[in-house]
Amino acid sequence: MKSCDETLSPTGGWLASVCVCLLCGFATLGTMVPMPLRAASLSVGGWSLSSEIECGNAGRILQVGENHVAIAPREDAIPVQVQVTGPISSYVVCCEIANESSTARRLTVDVIIPEWMLGGPKGRFDYYLRRPYLLRAPQSVAWTEVAAADQADRPDCVRLTLSFGPHERKVLSTIPSFPFSALQRELEAIARSSGDARMRRIGISEEGREMWSLELGADGKPTLVFAATAQPGEPSAWAILAMARAAAADPELVKLRANYQLVFLPMPNPDGVAHGYANTNPNGKMVFIGFEAAAKKGETFHETRVVWDYLAENPPLALVEFHFLSLPNHKVTGPYVIDPILFTNPERRALSQNLAQALTALSDPRGVRRVAAGHAMWKQLLPYQAIVTWNTVAFLYQNTGPSTSLRQSEQRGIEILKVTLQTIGHAGTDDASAKAARAVRD
Numbered sequence: 241m242k243s244c245d246e247t248l249s250p251t252g253g254w255l256a257s258v259c260v261c262l263l264c265g266f267a268t269l270g271t272m273v274p275m276p277l278r279a280a281s282l283s284v285g286g287w288s289l290s291s292e293i294e295c296g297n298a299g300r301i302l303q304v305g306e307n308h309v310a311i312a313p314r315e316d317a318i319p320v321q322v323q324v325t326g327p328i329s330s331y332v333v334c335c336e337i338a339n340e341s342s343t344a345r346r347l348t349v350d351v352i353i354p355e356w357m358l359g360g361p362k363g364r365f366d367y368y369l370r371r372p373y374l375l376r377a378p379q380s381v382a383w384t385e386v387a388a389a390d391q392a393d394r395p396d397c398v399r400l401t402l403s404f405g406p407h408e409r410k411v412l413s414t415i416p417s418f419p420f421s422a423l424q425r426e427l428e429a430i431a432r433s434s435g436d437a438r439m440r441r442i443g444i445s446e447e448g449r450e451m452w453s454l455e456l457g458a459d460g461k462p463t464l465v466f467a468a469t470a471q472p473g474e475p476s477a478w479a480i481l482a483m484a485r486a487a488a489a490d491p492e493l494v495k496l497r498a499n500y501q502l503v504f505l506p507m508p509n510p511d512g513v514a515h516g517y518a519n520t521n522p523n524g525k526m527v528f529i530g531f532e533a534a535a536k537k538g539e540t541f542h543e544t545r546v547v548w549d550y551l552a553e554n555p556p557l558a559l560v561e562f563h564f565l566s567l568p569n570h571k572v573t574g575p576y577v578i579d580p581i582l583f584t585n586p587e588r589r590a591l592s593q594n595l596a597q598a599l600t601a602l603s604d605p606r607g608v609r610r611v612a613a614g615h616a617m618w619k620q621l622l623p624y625q626a627i628v629t630w631n632t633v634a635f636l637y638q639n640t641g642p643s644t645s646l647r648q649s650e651q652r653g654i655e656i657l658k659v660t661l662q663t664i665g666h667a668g669t670d671d672a673s674a675k676a677a678r679a680v681r682d
């Protein structure tokens with residue numbers, strides 16, 4: 241038996257030869273690094289495997305032996321030097337596998353771990369691929385975990401042993417992606433369930449996909465925004481949709497939100513999701529950064545501009561950007577608290593400190609991170625620029641850690657929504673906050 245490493249070298253050598261400084265490289269990554277192949281497929285021995293599906297990701301798929309294949313991830317167009325420094329997260333393998341035989345069989349699948357992840361000057365990054373793998377039926381969005389007994393860590397790969405019925409097809413993935421094609425249907429169902437909900441097409445992605453928001457409550461009231469990260473490898477749509485569903489139907493939340501307009505942004509990078517990228521859109525742009533330029537009306541990434549311009553129409557009183565990833569090396573979940581010195585409006589600063597406390601109480605205190613004013617990377621992010629530009633009470637909530645899961649992220653999303661409404665709503669009863677909101681907007 242060959243080891244995984246002998247089977248193939250995952251992505252070729254082109255990434256390693258490019259050196260890009262983390263900060264000045266943001267705007268030019270897509271042009272400096274060759275784009276990897278978009279998909280891979282293999283048909284052999286009555287098995288057919290393909291990453292040419294929605295959310296699919298594989299750089300190469302090869303036969304290892306009888307009923308035994310190997311899959312290597314396709315990397316985003318981000319140089320390894322940037323990948324090991326940040327701000328990337330996640331790593332995606334997603335493939336449809338079909339047993340074309342009329343008998344039940346088992347297939348061994350080795351997921352190859354790129355060599356740079358196994359160790360280097362910045363440490364190991366193989367945890368991105370060493371986590372519980374997920375399966376779903378092609379026509380369903382319901383993921384189930386591969387049984388622990390069917391998944392084993394090997395030095396240079398993760399080995400999965402999967403059972404298939406006759407002519408059965410399954411999608412195998414490292415992350416519980418939420419397909420773009422299911423989003424509109426889901427939003428329509430939520431909108432139907434509430435008398436005061438409306439869907440808005442806030443723009444079109446570079447490849448022509450709709451960018452949706454769901455708005456709940458009367459126009460003109462102070463706005464609270466709950467946005468998914470634009471990192472497709474962190475499928476936060478699950479949490480944002482759970483929040484929207486709860487806000488539309490849960491009587492307690494309906495009462496709590498009476499004085500506000502809620503805005504839900506479940507998928508700000510639909511192209512990245514559709515193509516199964518981890519951190520970018522298909523042009524290699526990390527659209528979750530670039531908000532400093534957007535706020536200064538400068539040139540920025542397309543989807544970044546759409547999100548910023550939409551929010552700028554009616555600057556929010558509060559905003560939470562939700563990130564979600566199940567990672568064993570991230571200890572706990574919690575908010576990033578940005579230096580309150582950035583607020584020029586003292587009422588908003590006080591409100592921000594109250595919400596920081598409430599989000600911290602909801603989380604593990606060890607998960608709370610402080611972000612210094614002027615931080616070079618953080619200045620690029622939406623919550624930071626929302627504070628600087630609009631005095632929005634803004635947080636990034638990092639729902640990462642070994643205990644996160646799809647269900648846990650949905651639940652945490654609803655908890656965040658509730659805590660935000662309770663904290664802001666309480667402060668808003670004296671009208672000062674609403675006045676401050678109007679002052680900032682005008």
Ligand SMILES: [Zn+2]
Nearest residue numbers: 329469471563
């Ligand atoms: Zn993230």
